[in-house]
Amino acid sequence: xxxxxxxxxxxxxxxxxxxxxxxxxxxxxxxxxxxxxxxxxxxxxxxxxxxxxxxxxxxxxxxxxxxxxxxxxxxxxxxxxxxxxxxxxxxxxxxxxxxxxxxxxxxxxxxxxxxxxxxxxxxxxxxxxxxxxxxxxxxxxxxxxxxxxxxxxxxxxxxxxxxxxxxxxxxxxxxxxxxxxxxxxxxxxxxxxxxxxxxxxxxxxxxxxxxxxxxxxxxxxxxxxxxxxxxxxxxxxxxxxxxxxxxxxxxxxxxxxxxxxxxxxxxxxxxxxxxxxxxxxxxxxxxxxxxxxxxxxxxxxxxxxxxxxxxxxxxxxxxxxxxxxxxxxxxxxxxxxxxxxxxxxxxxxxxxxxxxxxxxxxxxxxxxxxxxxxxxxxxxxxxxxxxxxxxxxxxxxxxxxxxxxxxxxxxxxxxxxxxxxxxxxxxxxxxxxxxxxxxxxxxxxxx
Amino acid sequence: xxxxxxxxxxxxxxxxxxxxxxxxxxxxxxxxxxxxxxxxxxxxxxxxxxxxxxxxxxxxxxxxxxxxxxxxxxxxxxxxxxxxxxxxxxxxxxxxxxxxxxxxxxxxxxxxxxxxxxxxxxxxxxxxxxxxxxxxxxxxxxxxxxxxxxxxxxxxxxxxxxxxxxxxxxxxxxxxxxxxxxxxxxxxxxxxxxxxxxxxxxxxxxxxxxxxxxxxxxxxxxxxxxxxxxxxxxxxxxxxxxxxxxxxxxxxxxxxxxxxxxxxxxxxxxxxxxxxxxxxxxxxxxxxxxxxxxxxxxxxxxxxxxxxxxxx
Numbered sequence: 069x070x071x072x073x074x075x076x077x078x079x080x081x082x083x084x085x086x087x088x089x090x091x092x093x094x095x096x097x098x099x100x101x102x103x104x105x106x107x108x109x110x111x112x113x114x115x116x117x118x119x120x121x122x123x124x125x126x127x128x129x130x131x132x133x134x135x136x137x138x139x140x141x142x143x144x145x146x147x148x149x150x151x152x153x154x155x156x157x158x159x160x161x162x163x164x165x166x167x168x169x170x171x172x173x174x175x176x177x178x179x180x181x182x183x184x185x186x187x188x189x190x191x192x193x194x195x196x197x198x199x200x201x202x203x204x205x206x207x208x209x210x211x212x213x214x215x216x217x218x219x220x221x222x223x224x225x226x227x228x229x230x231x232x233x234x235x236x237x238x239x240x241x242x243x244x245x246x247x248x249x250x251x252x253x254x255x256x257x258x259x260x261x262x263x264x265x266x267x268x269x270x271x272x273x274x275x276x277x278x279x280x281x282x283x284x285x286x287x288x289x290x291x292x293x294x295x296x297x298x299x300x301x302x303x304x305x306x307x308x309x310x311x312x313x314x315x316x317x318x319x320x321x322x323x324x325x326x327x328x329x330x331x332x333x334x335x336x337x338x339x340x341x342x343x344x345x346x347x348x349x350x351x352x353x354x355x356x357x358x359x360x361x362x363x364x365x366x367x368x369x370x371x372x373x374x375x376x377x378x379x380x381x382x383x384x385x386x387x388x389x390x391x392x393x394x395x396x397x398x399x400x401x402x403x404x405x406x407x408x409x410x411x412x413x414x415x416x417x418x419x420x421x422x423x424x425x426x427x428x429x430x431x432x433x434x435x436x437x438x439x440x441x442x443x444x445x446x447x448x449x450x451x452x453x454x455x456x457x458x459x460x461x462x463x464x465x466x467x468x469x470x471x472x473x474x475x476x477x478x479x480x481x482x483x484x485x486x487x488x489x490x491x492x493x494x495x496x497x498x499x500x501x502x503x504x505x506x507x508x509x510x511x512x513x514x515x
Numbered sequence: 516x517x518x519x520x521x522x523x524x525x526x527x528x529x530x531x532x533x534x535x536x537x538x539x540x541x542x543x544x545x546x547x548x549x550x551x552x553x554x555x556x557x558x559x560x561x562x563x564x565x566x567x568x569x570x571x572x573x574x575x576x577x578x579x580x581x582x583x584x585x586x587x588x589x590x591x592x593x594x595x596x597x598x599x600x601x602x603x604x605x606x607x608x609x610x611x612x613x614x615x616x617x618x619x620x621x622x623x624x625x626x627x628x629x630x631x632x633x634x635x636x637x638x639x640x641x642x643x644x645x646x647x648x649x650x651x652x653x654x655x656x657x658x659x660x661x662x663x664x665x666x667x668x669x670x671x672x673x674x675x676x677x678x679x680x681x682x683x684x685x686x687x688x689x690x691x692x693x694x695x696x697x698x699x700x701x702x703x704x705x706x707x708x709x710x711x712x713x714x715x716x717x718x719x720x721x722x723x724x725x726x727x728x729x730x731x732x733x734x735x736x737x738x739x740x741x742x743x744x745x746x747x748x749x750x751x752x753x754x755x756x757x758x759x760x761x762x763x764x765x766x767x768x769x770x771x772x773x774x775x776x777x778x779x780x781x782x783x784x785x786x787x788x789x790x791x792x793x794x795x796x797x798x799x800x801x802x803x804x805x806x807x808x809x810x811x812x813x814x815x816x817x818x819x820x821x822x823x824x825x826x827x
Contacts, residue, residue: 074616082605276600280658283566283594284617286586496568498598 071285072293079268079297084304093308118186120176121147121157126166132197136189149177161190166198239366240458246370247430247457250379251450254386255423258449261302261387262394262415266408268294269398269495278495287492291399292484295391299384306383324360331357332364371460378456381473386449389480390415396487396511399494400502407501414504422447430454433463443472445479486511517580519544519669519700520565525574527560534560535571536724542702542717544668547695549715549732550704551804553812557724558704559597562671565702566594579668590619593667597674597704599658601646608642611661618665625664632660636686651678659687663694670694671702676710688714708805718804722812736801739810742774743800744783752790759786771800 083089119140122129130143144155152160159178166172174194176182182190203213269291272278281290321329335357393415401408425447429438433455442452442464452472455464493510494502518541527535535557542548552558563569565576567585576583579591601610608629615625633639636656646654655678663670672691676684691714695701703715711718712732720728728735744760747769755762755770759782764771772783780799787794802810 071617074613078613082602271602272600275603276596276598277602278600279568279596279598280594280600280614280661281617282568283592283596284589284614496563 072289072296075285075290075293076297076300079294080300083264083298083301089301089305093305094312097309097312116158118158118182119156120190121152121155121160122163123147123160124163126163128166128201129163129194129197132200133193134196136193139186139190139193141193152177153179161194163194166201239369242366242370243433243457243459244430245457246375247433247454248427250375250453250457251423251426251430254379254383254449254453255419255426257302257383258386258390258419259416261298262390264298264301265295265391266394266398266401266412268298269395269491270401270408273399273401273495273498274403282496287495288488290495291392291395291488291491295388295395295484299387299391302383302387303380324356328357328360332361335361336364370457374460375456378469379453382449382453382476385445385473385476385480389445389449389476389483390419392480392484392487396490396494396507399491400497400507402498402501418446422450426450426454430457433458439468443468443475445476448472448476489513517544518542518577519579520702521575521577522565523575523577525561525564525576526572527557527564527569528572533724535564537574538721538724538726539574540719540726540729542700544700545695545698546716547691547701547703547714549711549718550702550721551706551708551711551718551808552721553706556721558721559673561721562594562596562673562702562704565669566592566671590665591668592671593618593662593665593669594671595658595662595673595675599655601654601658601661603647604645606642607638607644607646607649607657610646611657611664614661615664618667620665628664628666629660632664636660636690652680652683655679656683656687659690663690663699666697667699669700669702671704673704674706675703676705676707708803708808712804720808720811722815727811728807732804735804735807739802739807740799741802744772744774744780744797745800746770746772746783746787746797747795748787749793749795752787752792754790757786759783768795 117138117140119142122133122141122143124130124143129141133141135141142157144157147155147157147160149160149162158180159176159182162175162177164172164174174191176187176190200213204210272281272290278290285293394412397408397411397415400411422441425437425441429435429441429451432438438451438455441447442455452464452469456469458464460466460469489512490507490510494507521541523539525535525538526533538557538561550558550561560569564571565583567583567589578584578588605613611629611633612622612625615629616622620628630639633641638653638656638660641649641653641657646657649657655675659672659675662672670691675687675691679687691701691703703711705711715732717731718728718735719726730738743763749768751765751768751770755765758775759778760772760774762770763773774780774783780797784794784797
């Protein structure tokens with residue numbers, strides 16, 4: 069037992085007491101934030117303006133057809149399909165005579181193909197314009213129409229989740245975010261740390277350290293020490309990230325003006341008195357305070373202690389399940405890295421497959437596919453996290469959670485045991501290419 | 516003296532060959548023991564069974580008076596395998612510390628012993644260097660230190676001098692003698708017969724998984740001697756032939772003779788004294804271990820076996 073501790077210590081310290089670890093731990097979140105911000109920035113600014121010439125045979129579209137951020141409708145008189153691009157228009161729409169009965173074909177012509185979303189946007193605008201025209205014909209004047217349009221955004225969805233006889237506010241968007249985020253994190257770490265275990269084992273084998281080590285410690289101790297040590301590195305990384313996030317949140321509090329915070333506090337008090345089903349009077353609070361309050365309120369709908377403890381469980385369980393398989397592969401591989409590629413495939417396939425199931429489950433957490441995948445140990449760490457975000461025991465009954473956790477525990481013990489046997493033989497085997505059949509023989513033989 | 520290690524009918528078979536096939540021998544405490552054999556003879560498998568890496572298929576290992584228990588006895592053994600390796604990115608001091616702790620030493624003990632050995636082998640300045648910065652010979656020295664650091668009762672060295680210059684080889688050799696004098700038993704596995712002849716008290720030769728020779732270096736040489744003598748005369752006599760011996764070789768005034776059945780070495784001397792020769796030197800020619808090794812192993816398909824070896 070003591071030897072495992074010594075091995076864990078080395079595996080852990082040799083990776084953590086390292087400039088590269090510090091750098092990647094701090095830079096990774098920064099790079100990710102940078103990517104997201106960059107993508108959002110590009111999406112916001114890199115829009116192509118469409119200046120569309122409208123040839124209207126009805127006359128009522130002018131004034132009713134509204135521009136969008138990337139669409140500008142103009143109604144020139146001397147434009148046709150032959151010369152619109154020379155006159156500086158990107159597209160031309162020919163609107164036929166509106167009969168008011170049957171659907172008619174509206175033609176849009178352009179030099180460059182129009183994207184799907186732009187096409188449906190233009191279609192919506194035209195339909196809106198026709199609707200406005202019809203309402204005006206029915207006797208509602210322009211001014212009335214505008215005022216109704218600008219102030220008719222009444223509905224705001226607020227979903228309540230029933231747990232026993234009490235109700236609790238829930239947020240589908242937040243659940244999606246948590247589910248996808250934690251599933252993704254488990255997916256990435258499984259690859260990163262799994263590969264780290266494999267590389268570590270390969271290093272020991274190719275540098276011929278294994279035999280020296282095995283004359284001092286049992287192969288199983290060596291393997292478990294490495295797996296646990298690297299797992300601890302992963303956890304350390306998570307904690308650093310969580311600290312960073314809290315640090316950023318705490319720091320940002322200083323930049324929020326005092327009166328806004330006060331308004332938020334008042335909103336919270338008001339809402340607490342009304343109970344979770346009610347709506348607070350938020351008239352006198354400023355817009356920033358309302359947004360901040362909404363954000364805080366949404367965040368508080370999630371069951372954070374459950375989610376975080378489940379995340380740690382599934383991260384560790386999934387990691388241990390796959391890491392021992394990666395260790396077994398590493399012990400079998402010879403110097404040739406291409407061997408590693410082909411041997412890794414049967415391990416990476418289920419991980420990638422689980423990711424696909426997870427990204428479906430996070431949209432619809434109660435399908436039978438999602439339910440099964442959240443119990444089978446190959447995919448349960450990712451898929452169950454996607455479902456847990458939607459609520460326990462609402463979406464995920466307790467028995468499913470228990471079944472999932474127990475199978476994961478049992479199967480990681482099993483994979484570790486089998487991998488230990490493969491590892492024991494593989495780590496001292498040099499210069500021989502080993503196939504799956506032989507690995508199977510090692511794993512299942514008695515001694 | 517009592518035996519520290521006793522192997523009885525040890526066997527280990529692989530799918531394709533009998534790597535170790537019914538080998539028995541025992542090693543005296545405090546002796547330097549040579550385990551010899553051609554490539555693929557089963558030496559590595561044998562050593563791995565002694566170090567608890569492999570379990571024998573059958574047979575018994577008695578270590579230090581008790582049945583060998585790999586889990587607990589492993590810390591009384593220091594094994595330097597032929598395939599050596601150290602963590603390349605690790606600092607040398609930390610590496611030695613790590614291996615010492617795995618052998619059951621406490622941090623303070625380990626530190627004290629590492630310092631002692633580093634000083635002894637002039638490695639003190641290495642502490643903060645990484646293994647990848649060391650030359651082959653230097654890492655060999657480090658490997659030796661990590662093997663003997665915990666003062667094991669049994670030290671197993673597989674080709675300990677390969678890659679060492681004569682100076683460092685001598686240094687290590689002296690340490691091996693010193694360890695044996697302090698009570699450690701050394702098993703020494705090599706192909707280099709002149710080293711065995713120089714260092715070992717007792718040898719065992721294995722080939723094709725079987726033991727073919729077992730005894731002290733002196734006894735084995737006696738066993739394989741061909742009754743050859745070398746005699747140097749100041750002048751060759753007129754007649755050389757005599758019933759007591761055959762002449763094997765003549766080189767100037769030096770003769771190599773083989774005594775015939777029923778005669779003694781004194782009969783040679785008497786013959787030459789009778790012929791009024793002045794004898795400058797006279798000594799028996801014993802076979803070298805190298806010659807014995809080759810004569811024993813040659814023609815047993817040992818080389819062919821080395822080709823298809825699967826025992827690691």
